Amino acid sequence: MILTQCAVCATELGLSLGKKCGRCSTRYCGAACQVQHWKEGGHDQLCKKIKKAGGAEQYTANQNYTKTVSVAVEKCAEDTKGQTCYICTQALHWKTKEGLVRMCSCRGTSGFAHVSCLAEEARILVAEAEENNLRGKVFDERWVRWNNCGLCKQEYHGVVYCALGWACWKTYVGRPEANVLRMHSMTTLGNGLRAASQNRERLGLLESQFALMQRSRVNREAILAAQGNMANCLEDLGRIEDAIELSVQVHSGMKALRGNRHTNTIICGLNLAASLQSKGRTTEAQSLAAEYLPISESVFGPLDVNTLGLRSTYLRARCRDPDISLDDWRKAVSSMDDLYRTAVKVLGTQHPLTVQCKDDGEASQKALAEIDAQASLEALAL
Template identity: 55%
Template sequence: MILTQCAFCAVDLGLTLGKKCGRCSTRYCGAACQKKHWEEGGHDALCKAIKKAGGAEQYHANNKYAAAVAVATKACADDTKGQTCYICTQAVHWKTKEGLVRGCSCRGTAGFAHVSCLAEQAKILIAEVEENNLGANALDERWHRWHKCSLCEQEHHGVVACALGWGCWKTYVGRPERDLSRISAMRRLGNGLSAAKHQEDALSVNKAELSLLQRLGASEESILAVRHNIAMVYQGLGRYEQALQMKRDVYSGRLRLSGEEHQETIRSAVNYGSALLSLGRFEETKSSSKKILPVARRVLGENHQLTLTIRFAYGVALYQDDGATLDDVREAVTTLEDTERTARRVLGGTHPTVVSIGEARRDSQAALAAREAGCAYSYKIRV
């Protein structure tokens, strides 16, 4: 995670408290811990290396990136055998010697790459925008390369998203704290950590970003974006009531700022519905889904991941409701079967959303079979 603790005693320092080593910027709560870390914690041997790498935060990011790449390549090893990188055309990266990954929605022989090549591709595109003063819209469009595949245009997920998050952070961490790319990189890191289910670390990064934005006087839209990410992490941690309250507030804020047809408003509505579903509030989930689904279809299209997620939540709420009729369960099965077919075609069979829809589809089919046979069926909520 981003360095917000004393390097010796681990007390929380936020982004501004404590003191730093004058040579390498390693952070401490005070002179006593700095002295002990030098004498007892091995900092005397590392200080020069940390300084050479660009300081404590850069050194930490470099190490975390290397570790995340190793995890991602190992996780993708079976899928990538005999393949080559679509960017550099090599099986093994010429410099880092890393293997290949694929964490998007590409199928067949498409989409295999080195994390380092993906990171370099994004870095070059962002640099072109900055060097040629192409403006905020161009920067926003090209920033997608840090989290979306340039071939299938779907987001990277899981450990690949985490590795790219660390790659993004290590690229821009050395910039001034007001730099937009540095702030965006902090957000990308938090999202990548969450995608790999490192929720506590993601929460730490998200809260650090929120603190920074509030201190810098950022816009309400920027604050809503990071509060949305915090709410998603709360849900990942099982803190459903906190997630629901924050998602409701974010949705209300998005409606007021951007209107119901803005993509981020739709995203907020989807996430609010997922929080309702996690708490077993099925009637509210169905009502929310019916309200937002026509908007998502009109604005984003039938095949967009957010549209598919709304249909997924609606199907789950239909059959898991204690008051569900036999017709409700049949509708749930039909909805989930159709949603899974579309999601599998658009996102690929290994995408987390597709896996979750498949699990719900099987549960709904079992529930239907039990109801038609006059038996009880137990299930667990899957979101």
């Protein structure tokens, strides 16, 4: 994590306040906490170890990576029994002795891997891109391997994404703060934290990233994308009004900058529609999702996760529209069933969007059945 708190009393230090240990760069709010940490907090035993690891940021990243890999392996243990890594072909990693993971859309015996193998593969691909001065789409196709399966091409989810996020951050944390790969790694870690529902930690990371971007004077599009991630985090934390306010600004800014057919604008539209739907503003959510659905199908494709997300948001808002007719409700519920089957086929049964589609469909079917039952009772009474 970006260290922005005193190691002793957790006082917020931002990016520049307080002081650091001269040897390992552990941060404190002042001399008193630093002395206390040395005398009572065990820092005298850890200081050299932290310095040897590359400093406090690197040490923290390494520790969190090891912990999250263990969690991911345990989470996937039942699914990975008797399998081998598709990269190194071993069940246990030869060096780390870690087990296997798989939280993507692969089926059967495909897609099992060690987090460290996935991370090394991504690191090599990005290093080659950097060495050959690759830019744009070519670079993006390599960077995406930090969070997308190399076989099914779908994004990892859950604790596996979180482990890869920490792997990415620990790979680039030692670079200068304005380095583009370090910036990218912060975004990858933030998305990984979201996948594991660690949203308070994610918000602190995103706030630090935003401050770094402003100090480094990065381009307007990157700033808007960072603000969009912050809006998502605010919604996940239940701060829906704050999320909508920020999402409106981001969507408007991205649309003015890039037009409504750019990938970033479409994603901003999806995020805003989802926030509006969560707040119960169903008419606005339906309208925005309906606007971007055909655009997303054209730009991303009909089976892309963003297109499926827009369709899910539209149908959720549709089913919660107080003015919807009974016939239209039945059609929406039927469309939800179709969307769920598509999500299972494309994303797998465990993907968060698939789970959401299943839950939404079941809830809507139950509500519809209750209405039908009530209508039958009223008909009998007549």
